[in-house]
Amino acid sequence: MRFTFRQIEYFIAAAESGSIKLASERINISQPSISTAISHLESELGAQLFLRRHAQGLSLTPVGRQLLAEAKLLLDQANRLYQTASEASETVRGTLALGCLVTLAPMILPEVSQSFAARYPGARVLPEVADQEALLNRLASAELDVALGYDLMVPDEFDFEPLAELPPYAIVAQSHPLAARTAITLEELSRYGLILLDLPLSRDYFLGLFAREGLAPRIAARIPHSDVIRTMAANDFGYAIANVRPRSTRAMDGRDVSLLRIEGNPQPMQIGLLRVARRQPTRLVSTFCDHCRTLISDGNVPGMEAPLSAPS
Structure with a gap:
């Protein structure tokens, strides 16, 4: 051979x-x-x-x-x-096929995967980035061992372990009429054009925020790339809604955005570990899950600022 x-x-x-x-x-x-x-x-x-x-x-x-x-x-x-x-031998080694939701990956994937590989030199992380629906399909077909994603319509055949809660917030250009505000309601936002994150399951979550308030947003564009959405919002094409909060307020073209807390306690996203239920995890997978529990919590999400919270 x-x-x-x-x-x-x-x-x-x-x-x-x-x-x-x-x-x-x-x-x-x-x-x-x-x-x-x-x-x-x-x-x-x-x-x-x-x-x-x-x-x-x-x-x-x-x-x-x-x-x-x-x-x-x-x-x-x-x-x-x-x-x-x-x-x-009770050692941790082998290749871990790790999935990560595309909107989370730029922030959490580098630190989570690199720190795990550094701590366990016998382990190799093979990362894959996809939308939530694709991650679930690849977990089911055993192409992935574990994934970091959201609690978005997770079927019963999967286990979801929440690690951190991320409330939604609005993103507007610094020239936007709302930019001087620190908080905004969904009703006020619905008067402007929404740049919708058009990914499977994610789009349902964002539209559902408005539906629960009996509102229908004015959709200015449907785009599946969060970086493009952020840059378009920075150029005042419309506003965006996101849950991940990068440590920089700068868009890809160098313009800054303003971040507004959404009033009324809208439904947050939960970051967590996704695995196939009833599939016994290997030592490698179990150790990786333990590693994620030490890194990701409500008080700390790698690559992200703390969520925008209501004044106490």
Whole structure:
């Protein structure tokens, strides 16, 4: 056998991502390394695994589809060797497939994953960023071991352990008529245009904030990228509502935004750990969950300022 498990891992990442570029971003490995690994596998196995289309990326050949299923089994069996040794020796090692909600990831993912890997050198964190619906699907298919997400319509087949509560707040440009305010009601906000975070489940949460008050927001735009929303709000295209509160009030283009507390105790989001219920966690997963409990709480969320709170 003249191929490595690392090459198998790169092949799986490329197959699931549909492109070398996306696979590179997903597993944080250079594109040439992934291309070389795939070429080596094809040469070693004597089979073409992908059809390469410049505009459409990669698509698996019939042989590639069969090998993908076998490759996943092979990698899973290899990981079990580490898990078995870890359980027997009471050490923490192996690869942790960690999912993180896309809106949380810029703040909490770097510190959580890096601090865990630093504390447990035998462990390797393989991060993946997605919306809540995709995270749940990948947990169910065992592509992820655990995920950091919200308590957004979590089905019964998953366990959700809350770690911190994040109330919603409004984001407006410093030139906005409301910018001098420190707090605002949803009724007042509904008179202006909302730049809605258009992600599965997330959009329902934000629209639900208004629905519970018998209100319907004026939607100025539907955008699935929080950085774009923040920058558009900074340019006074409309206001936005968010739960994560970065330590900087600056948007991507350098403009600052103003943050307003929403009055009336609107429903907060809960950050927490998502796992498949009734699936016994390995020592690696259990140790990671313990690590998150020490890092994330109502008083401290990595990469974020404290929530905007009502005056006491």
